[in-house]
Amino acid sequence: METASIFGISRHRMRTDGDGVTTLVTFTGCPLRCKYCLNPQCFKPEDSFPCYTPSELYDIVKKDNLYFLATGGGITFGGGEPALRGAFIREFRQLCGREWHLCMETSLNVPGDFLPPLVKDLDFFIVDIKDMDPEIYRAYTGKDNAKVLENLRMIATAGRADDCTIRIPLIPGYNTDEDRDRSIAALKELGFSKFDKFTYRYGKR
């Protein structure tokens, strides 16, 4: 049976990470090593946190069913990297049905075969792109962004670009406003149109 280590279940969030009232569920594990990591807990050993099956998680979060239905809200999966938990999310979708809005906050830096099932199961994606420039991306995350570009193309080809908000951070010491403008231009070329520009304000790890 599918299980996942979850380090947070945060209820009653209003329009912070999805439409309506949402519950944010955060998984451990992430392939990146961002210099200003927002969620360093995700790197602790899996057994530091409770492990749930999709059914156990559903039993916890369904207490907000009426809020979700009344506001068009639901569950936002975050982390860590929730795109690594496709099988878990698939089982969860079967339990909650199509009425809940399921969203994911992701870097998209996962193997391409992880994405197609998620594109079917999720209603919306919030993609933290870091920067589209491969050198800036590598300097900031320690990883290559080839998989990110491949997965962005896959989402656009599937006709789901309008179901994505792309977060474009200004990363002090790593990119500039001009770099962000270049990222936005490249993303528009791919067919994306919803952008959230913001500035990281965290200390280096």
Ligand code: SF4
């Ligand atoms: S993608 Fe998110 S969780 Fe992973 S290292 Fe970067 S900030 Fe941390």
